[in-house]
Amino acid sequence: xxxxxxxxxxxxxxxxxxxxxxxxxxxxxxxxxxxxxxxxxxxxxxxxxxxxxxxxxxxxxxxxxxxxxxxxxxxxxxxxxxxxxxxxxxxxxxxxxxxxxxxxxxxxxxxxxxxxxxxxxxxxxxxxxxxxxxxxxxxxxxxxxxxxxxxxxxxxxxxxxxxxxxxxxxxxxxxxxxxxxxxxxxxxxxxxxxxxxxxxxxxxxxxxxxxxxxxxxxxxxxxxxxxxxxxxxxxxxxxxxxxxxxxxxxxxxxxxxxxxxxxxxxxxxxxxxxxxxxxxxxxxxxxxxxxxxxxxxxxxxxxx
Amino acid sequence: xxxxxxxxxxxxxxxxxxxxxxxxxxxxxxxxxxxxxxxxxxxxxxxxxxxxxxxxxxxxxxxxxxxxxxxxxxxxxxxxxxxxxxxxxxxxxxxxxxxxxxxxxxxxxxxxxxxxxxxxxxxxxxxxxxxxxxxxxxxxxxxxxxxxxxxxxxxxxxxxxxxxxxxxxxxxxxxxxxxxxxxxxxxxxxxxxxxxxxxxx
Amino acid sequence: xxxxxxxxxxxxxxxxxxxxxxxxxxxxxxxxxxxxxxxxxxxxxxxxxxxxxxxxxxxxxxxxxxxxxxxxxxxxxxxxxxxxxxxxxxxxxxxxxxxxx
Numbered sequence: 129x130x131x132x133x134x135x136x137x138x139x140x141x142x143x144x145x146x147x148x149x150x151x152x153x154x155x156x157x158x159x160x161x162x163x164x165x166x167x168x169x170x171x172x173x174x175x176x177x178x179x180x181x182x183x184x185x186x187x188x189x190x191x192x193x194x195x196x197x198x199x200x201x202x203x204x205x206x207x208x209x210x211x212x213x214x215x216x217x218x219x220x221x222x223x224x225x226x227x228x229x230x231x232x233x234x235x236x237x238x239x240x241x242x243x244x245x246x247x248x249x250x251x252x253x254x255x256x257x258x259x260x261x262x263x264x265x266x267x268x269x270x271x272x273x274x275x276x277x278x279x280x281x282x283x284x285x286x287x288x289x290x291x292x293x294x295x296x297x298x299x300x301x302x303x304x305x306x307x308x309x310x311x312x313x314x315x316x317x318x319x320x321x322x323x324x325x326x327x328x329x330x331x332x333x334x335x336x337x338x339x340x341x342x343x344x345x346x347x348x349x350x351x352x353x354x355x356x357x358x359x360x361x362x363x364x365x366x367x368x369x370x371x372x373x374x375x376x377x378x379x380x381x382x383x384x385x386x387x388x389x390x391x392x393x394x395x396x397x398x399x400x401x402x403x404x405x406x407x408x409x410x411x412x413x414x415x416x417x418x419x420x421x422x423x424x425x426x427x428x429x430x431x432x
Numbered sequence: 433x434x435x436x437x438x439x440x441x442x443x444x445x446x447x448x449x450x451x452x453x454x455x456x457x458x459x460x461x462x463x464x465x466x467x468x469x470x471x472x473x474x475x476x477x478x479x480x481x482x483x484x485x486x487x488x489x490x491x492x493x494x495x496x497x498x499x500x501x502x503x504x505x506x507x508x509x510x511x512x513x514x515x516x517x518x519x520x521x522x523x524x525x526x527x528x529x530x531x532x533x534x535x536x537x538x539x540x541x542x543x544x545x546x547x548x549x550x551x552x553x554x555x556x557x558x559x560x561x562x563x564x565x566x567x568x569x570x571x572x573x574x575x576x577x578x579x580x581x582x583x584x585x586x587x588x589x590x591x592x593x594x595x596x597x598x599x600x601x602x603x604x605x606x607x608x609x610x611x612x613x614x615x616x617x618x619x620x621x622x623x624x625x626x627x628x629x630x631x632x633x
Numbered sequence: 634x635x636x637x638x639x640x641x642x643x644x645x646x647x648x649x650x651x652x653x654x655x656x657x658x659x660x661x662x663x664x665x666x667x668x669x670x671x672x673x674x675x676x677x678x679x680x681x682x683x684x685x686x687x688x689x690x691x692x693x694x695x696x697x698x699x700x701x702x703x704x705x706x707x708x709x710x711x712x713x714x715x716x717x718x719x720x721x722x723x724x725x726x727x728x729x730x731x732x733x734x
Contacts, residue, residue, distance in 0.1 A: 225560050229489045236496035441634040445642040452669050456653045475676050482683035487696050506661045509724040521658040532652030539644035548636050553688030566690035578701040585705045592712035
């Protein structure tokens with residue numbers, strides 16, 4: 129693929145998959161409440177239109193620069209995450225030698241951006257959401273480091289295409305069974321959904337997003353969906369062999385695997401309840417972190 | 433070196449210096465931390481231009497986390513965390529400015545008179561592979577020493593900062609710092625019992 | 634992007650960092666000054682590695698060691714600040730005078 133085709137594919141992938149997650153979310157919520165939706169496919173688009181026509185809100189003395197920049201930066205981080213994912217053997221937008229390390233930087237900067245979003249609005253609920261998110265987001269990132277280093281071990285490379293090639297015989301999800309489940313939790317945390325929604329939850333009246341409306345809100349909500357898409361694409365690539373697969377062409381395989389992971393992520397975010405931040409912190413440090421470490425040791429032993 | 437690379441370098445260099453300087457000019461602690469982060473990200477991007485992808489991205493990654501933690505600590509301990517009141521918390525100001533300028537001029541002079549070797553890294557060098565082989569090959573002892581040092585640091589940090597430290601329960605009877613030396617504690621005075629245990633009505 | 638230009642930028646960062654370290658009264662701001670100085674050191678090390686040393690792997694190792702120093706400095710620094718705050722409820726350098734006589 130030429131760079132232009134690749135860029136178009138990248139934009140289409142982000143927008144299309146974000147729309148797909150929004151549709152899944154709407155259907156799930158409706159099914160839980162026993163409603164049926166008249167236009168499930170168009171509802172996300174209506175919501176976009178509504179937000180675009182809304183007035184944008186202003187608080188008293190916000191840090192306007194950071195407040196306006198945060199949603200765009202968040203969306204941008206998700207975009208660079210998707211750019212790391214190869215659509216087929218020869219077509220990857222960001223062919224970084226150290227792609228996995230950049231994904232780590234995306235996770236680290238996501239915590240910063242979400243904190244800035246909540247802090248800069250100069251409102252209490254936003255600030256509480258921001259602090260809670262940092263407390264949970266930082267240790268979750270450590271888990272992700274262990275899991276991703278484990279996935280890079282058999283490939284003997286930090287480049288994402290090499291990690292895919294290392295899965296020709298056996299996908300990482302079988303070789304390292306703890307990796308994918310832990311990585312899915314990280315995805316929920318990165319886009320703060322369901323059990324990991326400590327930033328924008330209902331008990332804080334939308335937390336860091338409690339004061340935004342209009343176009344800024346549209347970008348923020350899109351960015352959350354895009355970050356979930358980026359994690360799903362990354363999970364499909366690092367653990368499920370990415371574009372590898374029989375008969376069908378590579379890009380289609382990536383699309384199918386990403387879509388399947390997204391169904392799983394949406395189900396997880398609707399099925400599990402959120403526990404209090406302090407208990408979640410205990411769970412992360414006492415249970416999940418050792419599991420991630422076992423995953424790394426396991427991967428090391430298998431690679432020997 | 434192409435023109436684009438040169439322009440990018442100067443933009444990043446300017447960002448690194450200006451945001452590094454603004455760190456000490458802002459009243460808000462959160463802003464100070466993230467201005468420092470901006471400086472680090474700019475330096476990380478210069479490293480990418482210099483052909484060190486692992487080091488550049490690792491700098492961005494590590495400093496993202498460090499500055500986030502820094503911001504939390506600033507808000508925890510500063511008496512004016514929000515920067516709502518303008519404040520100047522400096523001592524020996526003129527001496528410090530002089531020392532900073534002297535350090536810059538001295539280092540710059542050394543750089544300008546020294547004739548450095550012109551031996552750039554080969555464009556097809558496998559720098560990341562080289563680094564990995566070095567870390568776990570010839571220089572393994574250094575790398576492992578750094579690792580053990582970090583472990584010792586973790587233990588030391590926990591010992592120093594734990595509540596039941598060597599000076600007894602650390603937060604017993606704590607009061608906010610006074611606004612002027614030797615004055616009354618700032619903010620509301622704690623109720624009897626210091627806010628711990630039972631409240632009597 | 635010559636080596637001299639990179640080293641000048643690094644020197645500027647070290648100079649600003651030194652100013653911050655010497656002038657700030659708050660411990661955390663003081664540590665920001667230290668970090669800024671190390672930032673300059675890191676840049677200079679990578680500059681030398683890339684343009685003067687022909688990319689010897691030990692140059693990158695030096696940068697990694699610098700990063701480890703940063704991490705140690707942050708961690709021990711914050712632990713000390715916490716210990717001081719618990720004892721004296723202050724984060725000012727002036728509040729520590731017990732070593733004077």
